[in-house]
Every structure is written in C-alpha cells, then in structure tokens.
Amino acid sequence: MKRHLLIAAGAAILLLSGCMVGPKYAKPTAPLAPGFKEATDLKEGDGWKKAEPNDTPLRGKWWKLYGDAKLDELEEQVEPSNQTLKIAEANFRRARTAIRFNRAAEAPTIGTSPNITSLRASANQPYFPSSLANNDSGEFTLPLDLSYEIDLWGRVRRTVTAAREEAQASDADLETARLSLHAELAVDYFEVRSADAQEQLLNDTVSAYSKALDLTQNRFKGGAAPRSDVAQAQTQLDAARVQATDIMVQRAEYEHAVAILIGKPPAAFSLPPVPLNVQPPQLPSVPVTLPAQLLERRPDIAAAERRMAAANEQIGIAQAAYYPTINLAAAAGLEGSSLLNWFNWPSRFWAVGASASETIFDGGRRRATTESVRAGYDASVANYRQTVLTSFQQVEDNLVVLRILNTESVQQHETTASSEDSLRLFQNRYSGGVDTYLQVVTSQTTALANERNDIDLMRRRLDANVLLIKAIGGGWDISDLPKL
Numbered sequence: 001m002k003r004h005l006l007i008a009a010g011a012a013i014l015l016l017s018g019c020m021v022g023p024k025y026a027k028p029t030a031p032l033a034p035g036f037k038e039a040t041d042l043k044e045g046d047g048w049k050k051a052e053p054n055d056t057p058l059r060g061k062w063w064k065l066y067g068d069a070k071l072d073e074l075e076e077q078v079e080p081s082n083q084t085l086k087i088a089e090a091n092f093r094r095a096r097t098a099i100r101f102n103r104a105a106e107a108p109t110i111g112t113s114p115n116i117t118s119l120r121a122s123a124n125q126p127y128f129p130s131s132l133a134n135n136d137s138g139e140f141t142l143p144l145d146l147s148y149e150i151d152l153w154g155r156v157r158r159t160v161t162a163a164r165e166e167a168q169a170s171d172a173d174l175e176t177a178r179l180s181l182h183a184e185l186a187v188d189y190f191e192v193r194s195a196d197a198q199e200q201l202l203n204d205t206v207s208a209y210s211k212a213l214d215l216t217q218n219r220f221k222g223g224a225a226p227r228s229d230v231a232q233a234q235t236q237l238d239a240a241r242v243q244a245t246d247i248m249v250q251r252a253e254y255e256h257a258v259a260i261l262i263g264k265p266p267a268a269f270s271l272p273p274v275p276l277n278v279q280p281p282q283l284p285s286v287p288v289t290l291p292a293q294l295l296e297r298r299p300d301i302a303a304a305e306r307r308m309a310a311a312n313e314q315i316g317i318a319q320a321a322y323y324p325t326i327n328l329a330a331a332a333g334l335e336g337s338s339l340l341n342w343f344n345w346p347s348r349f350w351a352v353g354a355s356a357s358e359t360i361f362d363g364g365r366r367r368a369t370t371e372s373v374r375a376g377y378d379a380s381v382a383n384y385r386q387t388v389l390t391s392f393q394q395v396e397d398n399l400v401v402l403r404i405l406n407t408e409s410v411q412q413h414e415t416t417a418s419s420e421d422s423l424r425l426f427q428n429r430y431s432g433g434v435d436t437y438l439q440v441v442t443s444q445t446t447a448l449a450n451e452r453n454d455i456d457l458m459r460r461r462l463d464a465n466v467l468l469i470k471a472i473g474g475g476w477d478i479s480d481l482p483k484l
Helices: 003-018 061-068 069-075 083-106 156-219 226-260 299-320 367-431 437-471
Strands: 049-050 110-112 115-119 137-150 286-288 324-337 348-357
Touching: 003 299, 061 069, 061 156, 069 437, 137 367, 156 226, 156 299, 286 437, 299 324, 299 367, 367 437
Parallel strands: 049 286
Antiparallel strands: 110 137, 115 137, 137 324, 324 348
C-alpha cells in the first residue's frame, strides 16, 4: 500500500509541474502624449502646479486644501454612512471570497459517507436459487473518499489568478466610488454656498430697490417725476423678489443632495447659510502629473487594466478545455458485517487510481468558447484604452476651464466694479433730475447681472478645481491595490 501511495504522490507532483496553455499576459500599450496641452498656457497659482516627486498634498483627505471646517465635517461622514460606498465595499468583499472559492480547487476534496444497512434477500427472486437466500445480512461502512483534479494545463491556476485580478479591479472600483462621492459632495457643498451668496445678493438688492421705489414715489408725489417712474421701480423690485425666491429652490435641491451623500434623509439635515467668498486669495494648487504617470494614479484605469488581465486568463482557461482532464481518486475505510467486526483490522479496505477524460467531438462548442473569450479580451483592451483617453480629456477639460475662468474672473471683477459705478452715477443724476428713471433701471439690471455672474464664476472655478483633483485620481496610487 505504501509503495502504491508513493508512486501516486510522485506522479501527482510531476503532473503538477506541467505547463500552462494560453497566452501570457502583457499589458497593451495606451495612447499617450508627452504632456497635457492645456497646461502649457496655465500659470501656476491658477489652481494647479506641476507635480514634483515628493508632492503629497492630495494623499488622503484632499478636501482639507480648501480650509473649510464645515466641508471637512461633512466629508468625514461619507465613508461610514454613504450607501453607494457600502455597496462598492460589499462587492469587493464578495470578489475577494471568489479567490478562496477558486483556490480550493488546488487542494483535494475529501469526504466521507458512513453507512449502516441491513439486507434480506428474497428467496423468490427470478432466476435465483432459493437455497442461496439468507435470512438477513448487515453492512457497516466507514469510507474516506479523496478526489483531486491534477492541474496539468493550468486551468485551476488561471481561474485563481483571474479571481485575484477581478478582486483587485473591484477594489479599484471601490476607490473610484470613494473618490467620486467625496468630489460630488465638495461640488454640491460649493453649489449650496454659491446659492447662499446669490440669495444674500438678491436680498440686498431687494432692500436697495425698495429704497429706490420710495424715492420715485416721493418724487411723484412732489410732481418731480411721472407715474411711469413709480411703475418701473415697482417692476424692478418685484422682479428682484422673484429671483430671490427662485434661488431657494436651487439651494434646497443641493442641500438635499448633500444629505443623501452623508446617508441622511433630507428632513433630518440642515446646512446653515454661509455665503461663498467671491474673492478668495487663490484656489488650492493641484499637482498635475504627466499623462504617463496618470495611468498609475487613476483607480478607474487600474480597474480596467485588472479586468483586461482577468480576460486574458479566460483565454487560457478556454484553451485548457481542448486537453484531457486528469483526476486522482482514492478511497479507504472500514467495512464490516456487524458492530463486532466493523473496526477490526481485517475490515480495512482501500483503493487508489487515476482517470483521464477527453472530449472527442463537441460540435464546435470549445472553439466558440475560445473565440468568445478572445472577443471579450479585445473588448477589455478597447475599454482600457478608452478609459485612458477619457481620463486625459477630463484633465485637459478642467485645466482649460481653470485657465479661462481665471482670466474671465479678473475681467468680470472689473466689469462688476464699472457697472456699480455706472449705477451710482445714474442714481445721482436721476435724483438731480438730469436723467429719466429708465437709465437707472437699465444700470440696475446690468449691475445685478454682473454681480451674480461674479458669484457664478467663483463657483465654476471651485467646481473645476475639485474636478481636476478627481481627474488626477485624488492622490490614489496603483501601489494601493491590495496584494491578494
């Protein structure tokens, strides 16, 4: 028995060192450029800077760059409470268990099925001599069965590798969801603050227009102005009130969005109004890497690359189906006719052997499977390259937005100051009886539009700054992928 077991073990070791069929994975090339086009015209300090090797300001809690305590407080509530993030985390845990499931095939399966039976043969069986019939007999069996598929062609090993790569992709999906949710919260938060600034501006405007209406009414009563001036002033006031009321809808919607992101029902969350500062010192500087380095900084690119590697393993798994499957089986145990002799040494039994199975004809099923997984691999390569291109576009888009909005913001500040000076001039001329109230109405409309645009430009700059952080991966690095 020992000799047979040694022979079987030696054969198994020899077969386990067999070759693996299928292509060896090599990461395909991706379309690259030497640098970002839109970064060449940007001045550092416009919300970006060239990344240095020791740059670490984005590692971890990148939102602290904005120096807003309330934003920091809200961001801290995303991970423990956001349900979308919990879904991504659960998907990662499920993908990780698939590794253990597939890795179990690398070990033999051992089982047992104890059996106790009592049998009496019928003396009236057809073609059965009645003299051979026994009154009854017992059978007591305690077997131990072993079954093991020898992974000669690498099918099992490739299945484990594919599961590991899919789990890494799932972890990258989790990081992508985490980055997206934190960025979305920052954007929604700045939208709320922008609405607060718009509401404050419109409330101040309503107050100013009320005073202007009082002035026209007094002039009308004194005979110094026609009734049309009163009507125009009243119209301006009513229009400003409508705008002030309407902005509350936008604020409420973004406040509700913030509540959902931190896992709270909107009815249980309230964000006190704090107007956005239209002229902060400058936007936080975001270190922008080279396009080639971006491939290692974006979790969505890492997820696409890991799935591409998993798809490559599927080709080897499909090709292994062309080769025979070799199984090693063994059984041992005790078998007796009664409890008295069940555990005696002569009751022992054992068997060991190997078997091979090969599909000779399957009507083209294996070839179709191989072609299918090759097509899946080609699709994963295209998806990887498209993800890379999309990431480059997102960086370029936000760089150009920051550059143009920075220039536009300076221009808008100057325009706003000029419109406010013009409004004061026409108000003084109207009070002195030099101009009609139509000039005041026109200058009021122009000044308000410019002041609102000032706030909107600051909001757009902050949004672009946050989206640039998201576009470069938020400080994530491919080395953060778990070693599974």
